[in-house]
Amino acid sequence: MKIVVVESPAKAKTINKYLGSDYKVLASYGHIRDLPSKDGSVDPDADFAMVWEAQPRAEKQIKEIASAVKGAERLYLATDPDREGEAISWHVQNVLTDRKALKGVDVKRVVFNEITKRAVLDAIDNPRDLDQDLVDAYLARRALDYLVGFTLSPVLWRKLPGSRSAGRVQSVALRLICEREAEIEAFRTDEYWTIDAQFRTKERKNFTARLTHLDGTKLDKLSIGTEAAAKEAVARVEGGAYSVRSLEKKQTKRNPYPPFTTSTLQQEASRKLGFGASRTMQIAQKLYEGIDLGGETVGLITYMRTDGVQLSQEAVFAIRDDIGKNFGDRYLPNSPRMYKNKSKNAQEAHEAIRPTDVRRHPKQMAAHLDKDMLRLYELIWKRTVACQMASAELDQTTAIIGAADNRAEFRATGSIVTFDGFLKLYQETRDDPTQDDDENDRLLPPMAEREALAHDKTMPEQHFTQPPPRYSEASLVKKMEELGIGRPSTYASILQVLQDRNYVRLDKRRFIPEDRGRLVTTFLSNFFTRYVQYNFTAEMEDALDNIAEGTVAWKKVLQDFWKAFREAVDNTKELKISDVLNALDEELGPHFFPVDENGASVRTCPTCGQGRLGLKLGKFGAFIGCSNYPECKYTRQMTQAGDGSEDGTADLANGPKILGQDPATGLDVSLRKGPYGTYVQLGEKTDDNPKPKRASLTKGMNPADVTLEPALALLALPREVGPDPESGEIILAGIGRYGPYLKIGSTYISIPAGDDVLTIGINRAVDLIANNPKKKSAGRELGEYDGKPVTVGAGRFGPYVKHQKIYATIPKSIVPEEVTLEQAIELIKAKAEKAGTGKTAKAAPAKKAPAKKAAAKKTAAKKKPAAKKSASKKADSTKDPAQAAGDD
Secondary structure (H helix, E strand, O other), rough: EEEEOOOOOOOOOHHHHHHHHOOEEEEEEOOEEEEOOOOOOOEEEHEEEEEEEHHHHHHHHHHHHHHHHHHOOEEEEEEOOOOHHHHHHHHHHHHHHOOOOOOEEEEEEEOOOOOOOOHHHHHOOEEEEEOHHHHHHHHHHHHHHHHHHHHHHHHHHOOOOOOOOOOOOOHHHHHHHHOOOOHEEEEHOOEEEEEEEEEEOOOEEEEEEEEEOOOEOOOOOOOOOHHHHHHHHHHHHHHOEEEEEEEEEEEEEEOOOOOOOOOOOOOOHHHHHHHHHHHHHHHHHHHOOOEEEOOOOEEOOOOOOOOOOOOOOOHHHHHHHHHHHOOHHHHHHOOOOOOOOOOOOOOOOOOOOOOOOOOOOOOHHHHOOOOHHHHHHHHHHHHHHHHOOOOOEEEEEEEEEEEEOOOOEEEEEEEEEEOOHHHOOOOOOOOOOOOOEEEEOOOOOOOOOOOEEEEEEEEEEEEEOOOOOOOOOHHHHHHHHOOOOOOOOOHHHHHHHHOOOOOEEEEEOOOEEOOOHHHHHHHHHOOOHHHOOHHHHHHHHHHHHHHHHOOOOOOOOHHHHHHHHHHHOOOOOOHHHHHHHHHHHHHHHHHHHOOOOOOOOOOOOOOOOOOOOEEEOOOOEEEEEEEEOOOOOOHHHEOOOOOOOOOOOOHHHHHOOEEEOOOOOOOEEEEEEEEEEEEEEEOOOOOOOOOOEEEEOOOOOHHHHOOHHHHHHOOOOOOOEEEEOOOHHHHHHEEEOOOOEEEEEEEEOOOOOOOOOOOOOOOHHHHHHHOOOHHOOEEEEEEOOEEEEEEEEEEEEEEEEEEEEEEEEEEOOOOOOOHHHHHHHHHHHHHHHHHHHOHHHHHHHHHHHOOOHHHHHHHHHHHHHHHHHHHHHOOOHHHHHHHHHOOO
């Protein structure tokens, strides 16, 4: 028997069908062991010795593989064809060796780029040994991430409370997002105007051209900066005699894009399909592992973690054949297209992502795939086929239109696609299309040089410069790839970790840094500058690539890194919190305290009027407080001053808004924003008034519209609505933790959304109470016994009479509606006597668990606190450096 180990059960099932009864294919379910999440798992002082621990969830798979391997002829390690796959195979072999399960067993490594019968059989026929260089590169990466996580994260927790873990690559990606946000905040909008003119040829065909020169001076983007300047330019170009000064026509070609790599697939899936990077990889994994086609499971795409843009010769010929059959020879270039990766950091020489069989057209796969799988497969199929199609051909025309007296010159461009080529099938989407793209899609009418043109009208248009856009998942992946940060298998996890730690959030598919993320980035940039530099991170990736290529020893790379990194960490031991606050305040001050329209800072404390607002650090993280603390105790959450929303809370970010004074007490009435919403408050918190009266705004209230009158009405709640006509009890209206309510006696009834707690009248209140099931079930009062009311009601177990906490069931012989006070008292006395003799209490033990179970329960209870402590410790992700070490 021959044993084959793959990662997933889906692959195992498919490959077992390909190989037949002489083989047994088992799944490892990914990594079977990892570094324990505790200090000391990597020991720099012991030549970077690493302690590995079998994953609890993987123990079952390990035992199954070990049992199957004993006595087997050969073990094939068939995990994914990349560094991570090589590492999984290395772990499996080491664990089996440690358990003495490989005696007499020949161990070989096999790789295949696609899960098809041909590819798998070819791999089995051409096995190799484990690639130790790839394993060493994995060990170095894992050790680096672990050491950064377990060394840097505690520094963050001590010096920047409220922070989560920091990671080697994730921190650099976060810096990209934060720096882009800072650019946007620092951006100052400039006004500019463009001047377009409409001309008419002698054939009476209209076209539009843009002013590029005025009185012999070339205009740049901001040359015409005001409306007055625009009107002056319009007046200058009017009335001139215009003609075609020059006309340039040329044929251009647009070549197809290379086939997909991991990063370009993630980018295009984000732009075209709206998929996040993680979602894209999840779907691609399913397409790679295969689907059922007529009783046979077949992988539809090649391996999806790759930097390579090359295609196998066999695949190229198949694609060209398909193009000729379905599009015609005109769409087939004379020779196959060959692509080379421009990135110097491209790792293993895998093929690009492509369909395993180009003849499986998306339309044919529609019946076998769900909606998202089909969309991603179609995207991959089209890009792959298009990469081998003929170039698109365009006729491009540029016309220069000049005035006879040289007062003005205009430029018009246009193009027409004369042959669509690959554009018939596929066109790449851009993150931020430019105006030039629109101009190039314009078609100019026929005209000749020196042809006189009629000037019909001039059209000035106002514009404003725009800040750089926030990163989308697509543009961030592209930027990381350009900088050499991370690798194909890491992009999705890096973006996910940033969101999981609440360092960033996605809004309209764009990354916005949270204040927590900006604080972490600022701290690292100031005190660990080297380790969040883009070039340093890229150089580390180069070093890891060199390890994979066998040109440098992995422990040498770790030694060089660790010595300098350890010194940087040691230098922070004497770092004072005040130093941290000063650095944060200096860099983030413009973010939290932007200047107003007059250029003045908004740092004056709104409470004492003298202190300066600044960043403070507390047990639970950073906040904004007054410099006059402890005399002034003003604080607020880290919210940008003036950064409000449509609910009208913009002014509240910088402190309370005084609405006026309470006529009765003379105290200020203020509008404030707290962690649970907006509220009004009477007076200030002082030693004499530790709990000033507060009242929450109702859901229908817009904070921007709240004035003194409704604020006083809220503070006066609960208010008397009026007496109940039946009982005479006073009905109250108020606001509680669950919203507005009415109260009569001990019964509370919620006020519906359409009614206002401040204005609801007695008639409406009585109607709500009368039709409320709680009021109906509250019971009919029969009279008093021992000075307390006796009521009759209906519960889930039938009708009853009630006196204080005693409930007595009404027997079937008595009609509940006709029960008298005397009958009720007798039933209550009987129930009380029964309870007093202990008969009711003795009935309960019959339901108790047997003695053995009770003893077990008692033992478990004794153990429970320790288990709880352990569980809570394990669940505290904010103090888990191992999570930080999991960037890659």
